[in-house]
Amino acid sequence: xxxVKQSPQSLIVxxxxxxxxxxxYENTAFDYFPWYQQFPGKGPALLIAIRPxxxxxxxxxxxxxxxxxxxxxxxxxxxSQPGDSATYFCASGGxxxxxxxxxxxxxxxx
Amino acid sequence: xxxxxxxxxxxxxxxGQEVTMRCQPILGHNTVFWYRQTMMQGLELLAYFxxxxxxxxxxxxxxxxxxxxxxxTLATLKIQPSEPRDSAVYFCASGLxxxxxPTxxxxxxxxxxxL
Numbered sequence: 001x002x003x004v005k006q007s008p009q010s011l012i013v014x015x016x017x018x019x020x021x022x023x024x025y026e027n028t029a030f031d032y033f034p035w036y037q038q039f040p041g042k043g044p045a046l047l048i049a050i051r052p053x054x055x056x057x058x059x060x061x062x063x064x065x066x067x068x069x070x071x072x073x074x075x076x077x078x079x080s081q082p083g084d085s086a087t088y089f090c091a092s093g094g095x096x097x098x099x100x101x102x103x104x105x106x107x108x109x110x
Numbered sequence: 111x112x113x114x115x116x117x118x119x120x121x122x123x124x125x126g127q128e129v130t131m132r133c134q135p136i137l138g139h140n141t142v143f144w145y146r147q148t149m150m151q152g153l154e155l156l157a158y159f160x161x162x163x164x165x166x167x168x169x170x171x172x173x174x175x176x177x178x179x180x181x182x183t184l185a186t187l188k189i190q191p192s193e194p195r196d197s198a199v200y201f202c203a204s205g206l207x208x209x210x211x212p213t214x215x216x217x218x219x220x221x222x223x224x225l
Contacts, residue, residue, distance in 0.1 A: 043219055
């Protein structure tokens with residue numbers, strides 16, 4: 001099974017700081033790279049996604065940076081807030097299905 | 111507000127018992143996924159269906175797990191017999207494909223505990 005490697009496993013950031021989560025994928029045929037956010041007791045929900053035809057996508061405080069040659073992509077959360085405390089999953093794949101990374105538990109402390 | 115629903119939300123059972131989990135996908139979605147989430151393995155894809163036909167169930171232990179879509183509004187995941195190692199949260203997700211951005215909409219999950 002194609003792997004998606006995600007790091008770090010956990011992250012503690014001060015309120016107002018920048019949270020950065022990294023992912024690496026293997027299959028160059030993948031053309032869809034979403035990030036999902038999961039709060040305790042809930043199912044994951046799509047946060048933001050990118051296609052490889054662009055190198056960056058920004059939605060509010062959340063930005064995906066994509067490096068096709070390195071087969072890496074990352075999520076940046078600017079001005080991190082306590083309400084952003086959740087587990088974040090990167091994923092990669094195509095229109096059929098995606099493979100999820102192992103998750104990063106983010107804690108934003110006041 | 112369209113949502114994926116899953117029942118039951120929690121299930122505690124004894125080893126060897128049959129467990130059936132149900133999922134109602136969002137109306138109009140043609141793709142349904144079953145995932146298992148554990149601390150050790152993260153989110154594992156067990157099986158998925160498109161237009162009610164199974165496309166991939168390679169993530170499922172075939173000897174004890176089965177997944178079906180009796181109709182477009184119901185997907186089921188059955189474990190028989192259940193084992194303690196099956197304890198996990200099982201998520202159903204639905205989506206629409208093909209799509210440029212094939213978002214998966216997850217249900218709230220079924221937390222299964224096998225004693």
